Amino acid sequence: MNRGQFEEPVTLLVGMGFPRKIESVMEAYVLLQDWPAVSRNGAHAIALNACKAGIAGEIDPETVRATLVTFARRNDILLPDAVSPAAAMGNEMHAG
Incomplete structure (x- = not known):
């Protein structure tokens, strides 16, 4: 493993x-660095600091x-591993 x-x-x-x-510490770091400043919160700061610590070993x-x-999770952007985007959309279409 790399x-x-x-x-x-x-x-x-x-x-x-x-x-x-996102498959690595560096990819997570890049994503968090690019995160809009207006949308940053405590969870963002903790994750970004963890990335920096991870990069430093x-x-x-x-x-x-x-x-x-x-x-x-706190920003409601986590896609569960078991659900593909197509399956999630299909479930929405059948609900109701």
């Missing part, structure tokens, strides 16, 4: 709700991944 790689990627809904797989990639998942 240094900084997550054991399992984290899939987030970004932009206009497009899924994006101070914490392991799975700890960084956990902070990214928490950030994503």
